[in-house]
Amino acid sequence: MATVVSTDRLTKDFKTGFLRPRTHRGLDELTFEIPAGGVFGLLGPNGAGKSTTLKLLLNLLTPTSGRAELFGFPPGDLNARRRLGFLPENPSFYEYLTAEELLTYFSGLCGQSADDARRRSSALLDLVSLGADRRRPMRQFSKGMIQRVGIAQSLINDPELVVLDEPMSGLDPIGRREVRELILKLRDQGRTVVFSSHVLSDAELLCSNVGILARGRLLASGALSELTARGKRGCEVVASAVQDELATRIHGRGLRATRIGDGRYSFELDGGQPPEPLIAELAAAGASLVSVLPLKTTLEEAFVELVRTGSEAAVKS
Amino acid sequence: MTGRRGVIATLMFALGSVGVAAGVLHARESSYSLPQVTERLLYLKSAKAADRLALSFDSVVADIYWIRTIQHYGRDYKNRKQTNRFELLYPLLDLTTTLDPHFLIAYRFGAHFLSARPPEGPGRPDQAIALLEKGLAATPGRWELAHDIAFINYLYTGDFKQAGIWFDKASRMPNAPPWLKQLAATTLARGGDRKTAVEILLRMRSSEERYIQLAAERALMQIAAIEGAEQLTAIVNAFKARTGRYPTSWQELIAVRMLQGIPGDPTKTAYAYDPATGTVSISEDSPLMPILPTLLGK
Amino acid sequence: MTGRRIGLVAWHVFKESVRDRVLYGIGGFSVLLVAVSLAIGQITAGQDVKIIKDFGLATIELAAAVMTIFIGIGLVSKEIEKRTVYALLAKPLPRWEFVVGKYLGLLLTITVNVWAMGLALFAVLAVLLFISPENIRMSWTAPAVDPRLLLVLLLITAEMALLTAVALFFSTFSSSALVSVVFTIGVFIAGLVSTDLRHFSDIVVVSPAIGKTVSAIGWMLPAFSEFDIKSQVVHGLPVAGGFIALTLLYAAAYTCALVGAAVGVFSRREFK
Numbered sequence: 088m089a090t091v092v093s094t095d096r097l098t099k100d101f102k103t104g105f106l107r108p109r110t111h112r113g114l115d116e117l118t119f120e121i122p123a124g125g126v127f128g129l130l131g132p133n134g135a136g137k138s139t140t141l142k143l144l145l146n147l148l149t150p151t152s153g154r155a156e157l158f159g160f161p162p163g164d165l166n167a168r169r170r171l172g173f174l175p176e177n178p179s180f181y182e183y184l185t186a187e188e189l190l191t192y193f194s195g196l197c198g199q200s201a202d203d204a205r206r207r208s209s210a211l212l213d214l215v216s217l218g219a220d221r222r223r224p225m226r227q228f229s230k231g232m233i234q235r236v237g238i239a240q241s242l243i244n245d246p247e248l249v250v251l252d253e254p255m256s257g258l259d260p261i262g263r264r265e266v267r268e269l270i271l272k273l274r275d276q277g278r279t280v281v282f283s284s285h286v287l288s289d290a291e292l293l294c295s296n297v298g299i300l301a302r303g304r305l306l307a308s309g310a311l312s313e314l315t316a317r318g319k320r321g322c323e324v325v326a327s328a329v330q331d332e333l334a335t336r337i338h339g340r341g342l343r344a345t346r347i348g349d350g351r352y353s354f355e356l357d358g359g360q361p362p363e364p365l366i367a368e369l370a371a372a373g374a375s376l377v378s379v380l381p382l383k384t385t386l387e388e389a390f391v392e393l394v395r396t397g398s399e400a401a402v403k404s
Numbered sequence: 405m406t407g408r409r410g411v412i413a414t415l416m417f418a419l420g421s422v423g424v425a426a427g428v429l430h431a432r433e434s435s436y437s438l439p440q441v442t443e444r445l446l447y448l449k450s451a452k453a454a455d456r457l458a459l460s461f462d463s464v465v466a467d468i469y470w471i472r473t474i475q476h477y478g479r480d481y482k483n484r485k486q487t488n489r490f491e492l493l494y495p496l497l498d499l500t501t502t503l504d505p506h507f508l509i510a511y512r513f514g515a516h517f518l519s520a521r522p523p524e525g526p527g528r529p530d531q532a533i534a535l536l537e538k539g540l541a542a543t544p545g546r547w548e549l550a551h552d553i554a555f556i557n558y559l560y561t562g563d564f565k566q567a568g569i570w571f572d573k574a575s576r577m578p579n580a581p582p583w584l585k586q587l588a589a590t591t592l593a594r595g596g597d598r599k600t601a602v603e604i605l606l607r608m609r610s611s612e613e614r615y616i617q618l619a620a621e622r623a624l625m626q627i628a629a630i631e632g633a634e635q636l637t638a639i640v641n642a643f644k645a646r647t648g649r650y651p652t653s654w655q656e657l658i659a660v661r662m663l664q665g666i667p668g669d670p671t672k673t674a675y676a677y678d679p680a681t682g683t684v685s686i687s688e689d690s691p692l693m694p695i696l697p698t699l700l701g702k
Numbered sequence: 703m704t705g706r707r708i709g710l711v712a713w714h715v716f717k718e719s720v721r722d723r724v725l726y727g728i729g730g731f732s733v734l735l736v737a738v739s740l741a742i743g744q745i746t747a748g749q750d751v752k753i754i755k756d757f758g759l760a761t762i763e764l765a766a767a768v769m770t771i772f773i774g775i776g777l778v779s780k781e782i783e784k785r786t787v788y789a790l791l792a793k794p795l796p797r798w799e800f801v802v803g804k805y806l807g808l809l810l811t812i813t814v815n816v817w818a819m820g821l822a823l824f825a826v827l828a829v830l831l832f833i834s835p836e837n838i839r840m841s842w843t844a845p846a847v848d849p850r851l852l853l854v855l856l857l858i859t860a861e862m863a864l865l866t867a868v869a870l871f872f873s874t875f876s877s878s879a880l881v882s883v884v885f886t887i888g889v890f891i892a893g894l895v896s897t898d899l900r901h902f903s904d905i906v907v908v909s910p911a912i913g914k915t916v917s918a919i920g921w922m923l924p925a926f927s928e929f930d931i932k933s934q935v936v937h938g939l940p941v942a943g944g945f946i947a948l949t950l951l952y953a954a955a956y957t958c959a960l961v962g963a964a965v966g967v968f969s970r971r972e973f974k
Contacts, residue, residue: 410966410969410970411966411970414962414963414965414966414967415963415966417959417962417963417966418959418960418962418963418966419959420959421955421956421958421959421962422922422955422956422959424955425952425955425956425959426921426922428948428951428952428955429921429925429928429948429952430921431948432928432944432945432948432949432952435944435948436942436944436945436948438931438934438939438941438945439934439939439940471898475898478901479901482901
């Protein structure tokens, strides 16, 4: 699979303090890859280094050491910039312009002709549902509208790679859903979408691949499915016509039994335990099997686990 | 362009351009100058008007006028070919000192600028003395102002009596240095001769004010030059006595070993010699010219 | 392509200033001028031409300087503070084009303002010419509607071009708009007194080392005082063409230095 973004031991130190300067390591030897197509989530708590990573990729910051490549070019290279779009965190745009004017401005900067600019602006504003407000000056826009303008401007040059820094911050639930739907639409158009967030549930709904950062370090990166499958829980067996004493006995052995209904119980097995012996036991007791389902950890649990243990692992997809 | 090379390149470009700019400005200054507009310097012709308009900012406005005075003096000092040089010096000083009557430096330096003879200044000791007297009216106890009036009388107007009177007045003022009394006595008694002049000038040369030091230094050099000329005249006359005619040039005197080389004044400028009359004088080109009239009479 | 992008950035600076109601300052100036000239006409006879020219030109220069300093600071500082620059720099726009575009945009804004105010001044002078009787007109040392006033406007524009460059430079590397303003005003004032610094040792007796150092500083500062031909033109005195040409050349050279330095600083700038 082609790689759109790759970094090699990317490190960024920040100097803080005026009289006695100290260095704060914002990013420590970050090495990961973002494959083409699909949605990549860069996740982590606040201050983990997500924005730093994105800014390093966009040449808004220069690395202290290490390298990064976009489409094979160094960050800041015009060849790379032509193929990407960026939405900064908490964006603001020129208040004195209308949404339409902003898009035509940026369109011109991307080298598009005036006609093209008009067409694309129109289309993009419709895409983000701002068609009706295209002529209003942006100082009148709400935060959600600004966010949508931001997404629109990031698409002005029809980019292969769309980078969104905390695109859902500060939005109400409707706004968040709209952004989520947009991201999926972009993915369906064949683009690679990279976004950063500290809200894991969004990532679960959207991402095919993730990278998890904490305190400047990469804790894990790879396919979401593999990450969540690493959890300890194994499967859940649901059976009916189970006698209560049998359930209590099984529960006593350490397999969590939960009463769902009359004679209906669910039993949880850990990752290492195969379900077959239990099924056989239940069948022997006259119970009938309803379902056997594998249990995945949620991303949140995986995340908390990783952050707590501080372990580093890279699961290659 | 990033990295060290980029930084150095940018720096060199910026400094280089500033250098070019400075060069252009210098070229402009040498080739072209703007005609002076006098009204702009004064802006307000009347000192009283200035005083009223300055409201409570008198001292600051006085400072501004003082700066303009210095600018004006400096500019005209350099511009030897201009007509009406230094004509605004007195009005500017008058404005400055009306706005701030305690501006000691304005009185003292101002008087010094005003007295200096052309081409160094307008040669107006009368205005200088008037300015200093204005200063004494505002600040009666300042011995420096009385001392300066004496000095100007001695050196520029040649009025030894007045000089002596003012040295005396100065010596009676608070904090006056003790040697003023001696100076007063000497000036009044023998103001007219060269020995006294040298004595007084030597005293002046150890003054704390640098410009007084320089003025005294210069006067002393002039006296030395005059004495040099007199000695040379004696040599020329000796030659005449011996040969019956004046020598044709310095070379002749050197040839007969009455001189060891072309004689020069303390600034090393050769003395001028007129073979027709046998007169030795200080060359017109000498930086010591013009000689103070008070020294010529001795 | 480069030209188009720079042009776009510049045009948007101008657009912002127009929508920012800067142009209302022009209207205000014209009204002020008319009011002053009418009042003066009552008091002095024959001197009103000079006073209107003096006052008008001084106002134009001062207004332009204030405008330059305050808009100029906002040029880059504000963009960084408000983060509008982040999205822009992700576009295929080289950073140097951004800086140059900003400079040209502000220059355009200031030039339009200076010449619009100049036009207002000319209008007032034309009115004065129309209403003044013949004998008063004879007493004027320079015509009321004097084409040489255009030379003054030209040099004011050049002076502002240089001041804009100073404002731009400080705007690119300072994070705080207040600091930029202070430095720009400081350099402006220093530039106004630079003539005296250059000729320091002619007047004041100091050691040659100090004299040379002060002089050198005077030569390095942008010489804002050297653009002033207002009194000469108002009094009808001649100003050499070569003088004007060299002055413009000076402004151009120094501006290049500052814009170049601004490009250098901005290219390396990091955005936390």
